[in-house]
Amino acid sequence: MSEQTNAPEHEQEAAEQTAQAQEETKVQDEAQVELSPEEEIAGLYAELEAAKQTIADQQDSVVRAAADVENMRRRAAQDVEKAHKFALEKFANELLPVIDNLERAIEFSDRENETLKPVLEGIDMTLKSFSDAVAKFGVETVNPQGEAFNPELHQAMSIQPSNDVSPNTVLAVMQKGYTLNGRLLRPAMVMVSKEAE
Secondary structure, eight states: OHHHHHHHHHHHHHHHHHHHHHHHHHHHHHHHTTTTTHHHHHHHHHHHHHHHHHHHHHHHHHHHHHEEEEEEHHHHHHHHHHHHHHHHHHHHHHHHHHHHHHHHHHHHHTTTTTTTTHHHHHHHHHHHHHHHHHHHHTTEEEEEEBBBBTTTEEEEEEEESSSOOOTBEEEEOOOOOOOOETTTOEEEEEEEEEEEE
16 A cells, blocks of 8 residues: 555656746746847857867867878888888898808809819809899899998998008908898998008
């Protein structure tokens, strides 16, 4: 029975709340009606300015989001391009000693010995085909004999006084350097000149 008694009380409270809300709405409507035209225009201008500011803020956020997406797309494309260009870097570094050894075999062999000539020709052809193969993939030789010393591409192993060439000129190349698509794989090890005393 207590539940049945509570139900009419709840209905009565709900009815009172509804009546109170209707009275408040009437008071608000009357207050709006009582505004002067200047006050109403000023209120509308304020609402218009607020709406314009909201639109401007939303446009700015859309432009920023589009710029962020474009920047991410550009960075991803650059990363993919770099990955393609330099994917062979470790592999190419492993091949460089092979090229060095083939060059040393030719350099220090006895070219006057008739029995070694066919072997030297074979080594020379092997070196040429090997060099051509790595060049197809962007590996280039840095052989700065007689050029000015460039610390970005060369590593000075010793300095030799010389009157024959200007200072900071590469006198001898002890080991050639290599680049892969413009990026240094290994610096050329060189002897550099300095002024004679």
